[in-house]
Amino acid sequence: MKNKYVFGGFIIVIFLGLMAYLFTQSNIQYQDDFVQVMGTSKTVKATGSWVKEKKYQIDNVNKTFTFFLVDDKGNEMKVVYDGTIPNNFESAVSVVVTGKYIDGYFHARDILTKCPSKYENQQVQTSTM
C-alpha cells in the first residue's frame, strides 16, 4: 500500500508542478479592447469584427493577408497574417486573432472565424429599405 502512494504521489507532484509552470508559460489571455492589445507586448487573443469598408489585401508575393479589425468600442487595428485568407472569412460575425502587436500592426499567427451560419441560423438585421 505504501509503495502505491509513494509512487503515485511522486508522479502527481511532478506533473502538477510541470503543468502549472507550462500553463503560465503558454497562457494566452482573451482581449476585446484593442487599446489594451496595442499596449502589451504579450501574445494575446484579440476579438473583434472585420471592417468590411476597408477591404482586405492578399499579398501573393510575401504570402500575407492584411485586414482591419474593430473592437466594440470602435478602436480599429491593422492585422497582418502570414498565410492566406481563411475559409468563411467574409461571412464571419467575429474574428479571433492570436498574436502580438508590434510596430504599428498586429502580427497574427492564427485566425479563427466565427460564423453563426455554420451550425445555427444566420441572424439577419431587420431593416426595410
Place this chain on the structure above:
Amino acid sequence: MIGSIILVLALACSTMAMVMYYLNFRGYKNTLNYGRISYHSMAMLVIVASTFLWYALLTHQYEYKYVFSYSNNSLTTGFLLASFWGGQEGSFMLWLLITSIIGIFLQSYTSKRDDLEPRVMTVFTLATTFLLLMVSPWFKNPFEFIWATPVFIDLKSINPDHLGLPFLKSFLFTDPNGGNSFIQANTELKNLLAGSGISFNQFIVDGRGLNPQLLNFWMQIHPPILFTGFGMTTVPFAFALAALMKNEYRDWIRQAFPWLLAGTGILGLGIMLGGYWAYEMLGWGGYWAWDPVENSSLIPWIVGLAGIHTLLVQRKSQNKGGIGKFAKTNLILCIFTYILVLYSTFLTRSGVLGDASVHSFVDPGMTVYLFLILFIGTFLLLGLGSIAYRWKSLTDEATGEESLLSRELALFTASVVLIASAIIVLVGTSAPLFGQSVDTFFYNEMQLPIAIIIGFLNGLSLLIKWKHTDKKDIIRKSIPSVTTAFVFTIALVLFGGVHDIILILLAFSMAFALIVNAEIAIKIIKGNRKMLGAYVAHIGIAVFILGVIGSSAYSRQVDVDLIKNETTTAFGYDMTFTGWTPIDNNTKYSFNIDVKKGDSEFKVKPVMYFSDFNNSLMRIPAILTLPTQDFYVSPVGYDEGTSNSNKNSKSISLKKGESTEFNGAQITFTSFNLGAETMAAMQEGRDFQMGAVFKLEKNGNEKDFELFRKSVGGKVEFTSFASEELDINIGLVSLSAGNIEITLSKLSDKSDDPSNHTKQEILSVSASVKPFISFVWIGIVVMVFGFFISMTRRLQESMKK
C-alpha cells in the same frame, strides 16, 4: 407534431421504466416486467421518431426548422441521411437513438447475469430520460416547426408561385449589408398561408443545406461511431452505480469489463475518424489541433483507458478472494468516464467555448445551458454521493500490498500516468471558461514526457510478473528487446535525421514497447489467440505514436506558385499545373497537377469552389499517399492573370451626399433612385434594379450619371460608367441601405502594357510532406482491433463466477 408526440411518449416510457426498475430493486417483484415493457416501448418509439426524422429529411419537409436548416434539394441520399446529425438537435437525437439501442442489448445482457438488471437499468434509464428531455419540445427538439421561432427564409427558398401573395409584404426584410431579401416565418404567416390553403411544405421549396465542410464521406460515419462510443460509456457508469446500490464490489468488474473495452475502442476509433476528416478536408495539413471539441472527447477516452488498466488489476487480484485491489479507483474511473462525456457535451453545446473553437456552436440559449448543467450535476452528485455514502464499507474491504516490481503496480502507474495526461488536456480545454487560454505547445510539451513513460511502462509491465518478480530475471528478459530498440533508435538518429533528445527518447521507448509486445504476441499466436488483445492494442499504440513523431515533427511545408505548364519542384516532387476542370455540375473546380517523383507519375486534384451556404471560398486539399509518406497539396488561391493588371484602381465606400476625388475629378454620390415600381418588383421576386445617382465635376464642368444594381433572374449585376474625356472609369461594387461602394480607375491604365494581355494562370498551393503518417491510421486501427479481441475474451469471462 407527430415526431414531438412520439418523443414525449418515449420520455414517459423512459421515466416509467426507471421507476419500475427501481421499485423492482427495492423488492417489488412484479414490476420487473413493466420495467422491461416500458424500456422496449421507449426504444421502439425513439427508433420510430428517428425514422420519422430521416423520412422528413428524405422527403424535404421544410416545414420542420431542422430539415430547412440542415438539408436542401441538391443533397444526395447519403448526405440527406447524414444531415440527421448536421445540427445540435439532431446530434442529441443520434446520441439518444444509439443509447436506446445499446440499452436493448444491455437489458438482455444484464437479465442473464444474477440480479443485475433492475439496478443497472434504473441508472441507464435515468440517462435516457435526460437525453429524451433534451430533445423534448422544451429544449432542443428536432421536430420544431419553422414558424415556432421566427426564422428568416431566403427568397430563393420560397415557391415562386406564392411570391405574389399580397400579405407577404409585411413579412419581407432586407439585409442592409448583403442586400438580400428574406421572408420571416412566424405563426402569423403560417395562419395567413393556411387561410389561402397553402401549407409550409408547399411554400418553402428548398432548404439552407448542409455545411460544405461536412460534405465528406467521413462525416457520414464519424458522428455515429463517436456517439456509439459516448453511448457505451453510460454502461460502465451504470454498472458502477449498480455495485454501489447493492454494496457489492466484486462481480461488477467482470460484468462491466467487456463493455468498457468495447466502448473505449469505439470511442477511440470515432475520435480518430474525426482527425482523419480534418486531415482530408480542412487543408491545414494536420489531424489534431488540440481544438476544444477534439480534446473534450479525448479526455473521457483517456480516463476510460486508465480504467481498463486498474479494472484488470482488480479482476486479477480477485483470484485470491475478496473484492480485489483498487475497488474505489475503478468505481471513480467508470463514473468519471461518463461524467466527462457529459462535460464534453457541455463544453461543445452550451456555447461557453464560442471564442475558442473552430466548431463554433452558437449559444443555444440559457435554458439549454442550465439544463446541461443540471444533467452533469445530477450524474456527478449521484456518482460521488454514492461513493461517499459507501466509503466506509469500501475502505473496510480494501486489500493488498504488493512489491515495487509487480505487474499490479506497473498497471496502476500506467493508470496514474494516463490520468495525469487526461488532467492536462482537461485543464487546457477548460481554461477558456475562466477567460484564459493555452497555446498548443502546452499540450505537446506535457504529453511528450508522458508518452515516453507510457512506452517504457508498457514494455516493462509485460516483462514483470504478477505479484513479484526477481530483478535479475527482468534484466535478463529485457536484454533482447532493449538491444533491438536501441539499434532501431541509433539507426533513426543516423539515417532518419532525428536529433531532438526528447523525440529520440520517445522513439526508443516506443520501439521498446513495440518489440516486447510483438515478441509476446508472436508467442501467443501459436497458442490461445483470445489472449492477444492487450498485445495487439499496445502494438497499435506504439505504431501510432511512431507515426505521430514522423508526421508532426518531420513534416515540411512550403508555399509555391504553380505557373500553368511550368514545372516547380518541392521536396523532390515535380509539380506541373495543367489547368482546371469544372466538376459536380459546374459548381466546383478541380485543379489538375501532374506530380512526378523519380520515375513515378501521379495526378493530384485539389478542389476549390465558392459555397453559397457560408458565402466563402472552400478549399479541399489533395493527398498523394506513398508507402513512406504523404504528399499533401492544399490549394491557396488561383489567379487567371487578367484582372490584376490595373494597380492604380481605388475602391471607396460612400454615404449619400459624400464625395471623393480621383484623377483631378470630384465625384459626389447624390441620391438613390428607387421607384415604387422597384419596391413592388422586389417583393414579387421579379427582376428589378436600384440606381445610385452621381455627379462628376472637373474644372467647372458638371455631368450627372447613374449606376445600377440589377437583379436579373436571381443574379446580381452592377453597371459601370466610363469617361474618355476625364480618363476615368467608375464601377459600382455594392449598394445597400445608405451605403454604396465604387471602384475608381484610369481608363488609360488598361492599355499601357501589352504584356498584361498574355494570360499567365497561377495556382498557389501549400505543399507538404508527412513522413509515416499512415502509421497514425494503421496504429489506431490495430489498437481498436486489439480492444475487440480483448472484449470477446472478457465477454466469455463475464459469465463465469
